[in-house]
Amino acid sequence: MADTVETDLITLPLAGLHAELGAKFVPFAGYSMPVQYGLGVLGEHIWTREKAGLFDVSHMGQVRLPKAALAGLEGMIPADLLGLAQGRQRYGMFTNDAGGVLDDLMIAHRAGDVFVVVNAARRAHDLAHLRAHLSGVEEVTDRALLALQGPLAEAALAALVPAVAAMRFMDVAVIDWQGATLWVSRSGYTGEDGFEISVPVDVAEGFARALLADDRVAPIGLGARDSLRLEAGLPLYGQDMDPGISPVEAGQAWAIGRARRTGGARAGGFPGADVILDQVAHGAPRRRAGLRPEGRAPMRGEVVLFAEVDGGAPVGRITSGGFGPSLAAPMAMGLIEAHVPADAVLYGDLRGKRLPVRQVPLPFVPPGYKR
Amino acid sequence: MKYTEDHEWLSADGDIVTVGITEYAATQLGDVVFVELPEIETQVAKGDEIVVIESVKAASDIVAPIDGEIVEVNDALVVNPALVNEDPTGEAWFFKIKVDDPAALDAFMDEDEYKDHIGE
Numbered sequence: 001m002a003d004t005v006e007t008d009l010i011t012l013p014l015a016g017l018h019a020e021l022g023a024k025f026v027p028f029a030g031y032s033m034p035v036q037y038g039l040g041v042l043g044e045h046i047w048t049r050e051k052a053g054l055f056d057v058s059h060m061g062q063v064r065l066p067k068a069a070l071a072g073l074e075g076m077i078p079a080d081l082l083g084l085a086q087g088r089q090r091y092g093m094f095t096n097d098a099g100g101v102l103d104d105l106m107i108a109h110r111a112g113d114v115f116v117v118v119n120a121a122r123r124a125h126d127l128a129h130l131r132a133h134l135s136g137v138e139e140v141t142d143r144a145l146l147a148l149q150g151p152l153a154e155a156a157l158a159a160l161v162p163a164v165a166a167m168r169f170m171d172v173a174v175i176d177w178q179g180a181t182l183w184v185s186r187s188g189y190t191g192e193d194g195f196e197i198s199v200p201v202d203v204a205e206g207f208a209r210a211l212l213a214d215d216r217v218a219p220i221g222l223g224a225r226d227s228l229r230l231e232a233g234l235p236l237y238g239q240d241m242d243p244g245i246s247p248v249e250a251g252q253a254w255a256i257g258r259a260r261r262t263g264g265a266r267a268g269g270f271p272g273a274d275v276i277l278d279q280v281a282h283g284a285p286r287r288r289a290g291l292r293p294e295g296r297a298p299m300r301g302e303v304v305l306f307a308e309v310d311g312g313a314p315v316g317r318i319t320s321g322g323f324g325p326s327l328a329a330p331m332a333m334g335l336i337e338a339h340v341p342a343d344a345v346l347y348g349d350l351r352g353k354r355l356p357v358r359q360v361p362l363p364f365v366p367p368g369y370k371r
Numbered sequence: 372m373k374y375t376e377d378h379e380w381l382s383a384d385g386d387i388v389t390v391g392i393t394e395y396a397a398t399q400l401g402d403v404v405f406v407e408l409p410e411i412e413t414q415v416a417k418g419d420e421i422v423v424i425e426s427v428k429a430a431s432d433i434v435a436p437i438d439g440e441i442v443e444v445n446d447a448l449v450v451n452p453a454l455v456n457e458d459p460t461g462e463a464w465f466f467k468i469k470v471d472d473p474a475a476l477d478a479f480m481d482e483d484e485y486k487d488h489i490g491e
Contacts, residue, residue, distance in 0.1 A: 035428075040402050041401055041402055223428060300430070330404075
């Protein structure tokens, strides 16, 4: 059953606290992860949209690079990293020579180094990839990573560390809490305002308990994290992006810096630049679309999409889907062939029946970022 | 009340058997957001997948526990799938089946056997 913990899974530093809080655990990317607590996925999702949700994302990879590696890192990623000011964080993607996505990551330019956070499932891959191109790559293994997300996240975190109130979206700061050094960024992956906080493992539980002592804060599992990010239109590596999907197809062309585009100061110079910049200029074979199944049945990943209710070849597929608790309706993202009109009704093959799906703009829920 | 290894409960009234899922199953599923029920007057065989139930986590099937004909379905679940979590063994019954052989019910677990089955 879903709550069986396999013995070869890695356990989070705060596993004991999660168990005490009533978590159900599932295997995810080699880790035993809390998927939900007592509120349940729907309740946790709504809580995060209205208050502040505390997520343990310690499974994600934390990596430090010397500042001198920033130029080399830019050569692996289509983002403008040399233009990234100190104290700021930027989203980027590792690309391959075919123009596909190897992983997505956050890059923070700090006073003394560059701090990078990568997906758990790609931690080993990304470390090897970084070490193949850069020197001084150091994995951070003595820190937990927490995220506090929601409209009351600022108030709840500022009650412990007041300096966070002055941060704006994608700012990073190093802040003291009771003698421990917190690495804080004003970011997250829920569409809400909030913070990600790297905290030394030996004080992580105390810090988490201090946050949870606030009535506005509840622990939130992976289940709600997925529905929150999907409603926010945020793609997930391994589903909406992979080595066979380009950043342009995945709807992430915004993360290709102006300086890295054709005609820019440092145009190209990243793997797959020829393919990706051609797609920026002339369009990609497929595009990401927001999708709303018209009935009540959720359509999840790998549902095949057609232009006609009968016959015809597939014109796309769903890459992520489920039920949107804030929408109170099913929602999905998919890859659609570029020739399909953006306002065409599509049909998803669900258990042998073709059911209508509307294409809609993303995100499903407007973001609450404090810019 | 009788129970299946697939965590369904069966409540018989003559040859009409009402079928739902157990509290244990509802908890394991999580918040139910969608239910699709079979057509009335469908002949079903034991093991046929006749109900689709989707929680926030995943899609699952509920199988016909016994041979017979579907005589009634609980449309309230289609309108309000959350009923499955709120009252799984009461208001959230799924369908009623007119069984071909009422004696076949004897093969299912009773409450004590089911509790052993789920380790309670």
